[in-house]
Amino acid sequence: MTLVKTKIGRRAFIKNTSLAGGGLILGFSIFNSCKPKEAEKLVVQEMPKEWFEINSYLKIGDNGLVTIMAPNPEFGQGVITSMPMIVADELDVAWKEVLVEQANFDTESYGWQFTGGSQGIRRRWEGLRMAGATAKQMLKEAAAQIWQVSVSEITVSEGVLRHKASGNSAGYGEMASVAAKLEVPKEVPLKEVKDFTIIGKSKKSVENQKIVTGKPLFGLDYQFENSLIAMVEHPPAFGLKLKSFDAAEVGSMPGIVDVFSIKTLEDDFKRGYFDTNAFTDLIAIVGKSTWEVMNAKKKLKAEWEPIADSTYKMDRFGTEVDVEVPKGLESTDEHYKKMKVMAAKPGTMVRKDGNPEAAFKKAAKIIERTYTCPFLAHNCMEPMNFFAHVTDEGAKLAGPLQAPGLTGPTVAARLGMPVERVDIELTRMGGGFGRRAYGHYAVEAALISQQAKAPIKLIYNREDDMTAGIYRPSYHATYKAALDENNNLVAFHVKAGGIPETPLFANRFPAGAVDNYLAEQWAINSNITIGAFRAPRSNFMAGVEQAFLDEVAEAAGKDPIDFRLELLERVKNDPVGENNEYEPNRLAGVLKLVREKSNWSQAPSGTHRGVSAYFCHNSYAAHVVDVVMEGDVPKVEKVVCAVDCGIVVNPDAAANMTEGAIVDGIGNAMYGELTFNEGQTEQKNFDRYKIIRYSETPNKIEVHFVRNEIDPTGLGEPPFPPVFGALANALYKATGERLYHQPFISRKQVIG
């Protein structure tokens, strides 16, 4: 029994697994026990007696049914459907013959299983196509061998191999056992874009049937025999740590099994980039049911004490850095004051073209504006949670993770066992948005299980989830533009900073379009932890830059789209500087498409329009937002969006994610904010943290994709950041007031 790797040139191995055998790997979870039955129901097909694993991405049953593994974790971006679509297309199999399974944490087979950075499809594109194409080639070779004909004469369509001259034909299932024993071809042909039969044709999500019928899919749904429930208590504020607690009182409450403290990271542990965690000393409560543990948690008495200034070592993907954590109980008002002071000082220069100082001196008109945004919490609908069963033999974990390849090693290091003994089953995630790249809760679950000597499921309640940190930082940016007497943009200055990081992208538009350009940055340290949040840094910079350019265009007396297109024309023909990150043609392309599709110059009466366009995460997005006034309250009526993300694998699902990004953008721009007082978040649940709701959503969202043959460049993030700008510009048209501080609805007048 051997196993084939997709790596070209390696020897082929064969592995055939029967379904029952597959079941063993997964233990007793109800996930597993419902899988084969569900599968049968979905495809209305007999399950095969034997599976032949051609490579780690796919196996073919003796009856032709194909199982394709979705290598990356799923959190709503649709990769569990779109990644198998890519394999299936190159394999030339009918989509209805395909079953999809979520791959578990297995770096050797699946490499970098990361969900984030809009990287999924972009990074997997070639590998997934190769996996499908290689398998097809091997099936053809198997048929050629058996029929004694030349492989070049064999054609394939929808899982059937044919040889015209001899009249032979066979399904994949019949050839799978022979194919699996063949040498992996060194090279395989990939299809031309025009020959795709599945890629580019909308397919429904393979898990929707389970979702709409309430099947267990998520980490929180994970069941394991005799598993206990655990919750943790972290300090009530950033800047505090655990001093002492009373285990006895809650320990005797009904259903409570154990109460103890854990230390999730030793002080001298060299942390990875995603090991962010403000609260490493926690109290764990373990009990029989969630409700009982929740009740005990409410009664728990603990004392907390201030932290001291400290430093820890972090491995920033190969570079060791010292991270300073200042003591103190921080507040939002003080944050904004500090940022104002800092922004008035010179920052660190990141890029300079020409002579901005001289150009500003000579300018006919100067426009200068300052923008801010608050911290944001990710607020995934499914709170953080993880299952762990740690024994002397190894650790069995299951739950929602965006970066299992990073969390796995940290869990292993903390448990003191080799990573091979840490088995992580990846469940569907109830949202991620960057938050679940930080897997501290998996470490916590593992330590609790180890100490309690029992399988446990760790559950954060909503308050734990919202107050545990890893937020979108609070940012500040000042923009300055100079126009000459002919209203040409002759100088541009951006200075941006934040708590505790700068959001600056020095080489993005309008860098490259202006002769005199200066970009500076700064940062203020904090003990509040931050993390990636859908389109990190771009989620602020896009909005404010696009709002600022709108003002500059207005001052120049130009149409905002024409103004941007003129600048992009300049970048195309005669770019300033060499490091410009974006392709001016593609950015101009989405602007032109959104202009056409929105009928830009003809806003329906009573609607107020704003536009924006932005490049990030390798893709391009532009929006036209229409706002109507309902009395005093502005409401987004419609959004038209144009995206260039290269080839779109699953168009309707891509549109869905883009619609979501737009709603998310409107929601956060209008209402999103997490504020601090004495180190505590003032919002702890959805009663005070406002998330956009049904009635606040645009009536209509139109998504248009630029059609091209560029390999996919990513979609989860790019449509999100520019929403803030288009909305600000539309609100200005609707109210006559420019908005400089997010969120636009609740906090707009507070900060000067």
Add this chain to the structure above:
Amino acid sequence: MAIFNLNINGSEHSVEVDPNTPMLWVLRDHLKLVGTKYGCGIAQCGACTIHLGNSAVRSCQLPISVVANQKITTIEGLSENGDHPVQKAWLEIDVPQCGYCQAGQIMTASALLNQNPNPSDTEIETAMDGNICRCGTYTRIKKAIQLAVANQNLS
């Protein structure tokens, strides 16, 4: 602790729990019906929506002790084969992203249509405003409800 007999999705269940235990946790922990989701625990998000009789209620705020013999329906029991008009519309429109909120959305929408087969836009808004979707699938939820209304009127 007390013993409660419940009628859930058409069958009888007996559980022994603290009378204050919210139905959400009775369903999830004791009956392993995990389709009903936890999102906030304070009636703000709608992820835990179930039907009590014909009404949509937030099960995180529904202590088992007040249920008595009222019929409970969860997402698992909304239809025998996952073919309730609302479920079918959800599939047709491909509504979910992460999917976590969707059981609650479907339970709210199906209770609405049950009580009001031809809801106005405002009535739909009022009903659906209690259900948060962090992924922002609201525009598709709207389309799916409209489709379910249309299909319901056909049959």
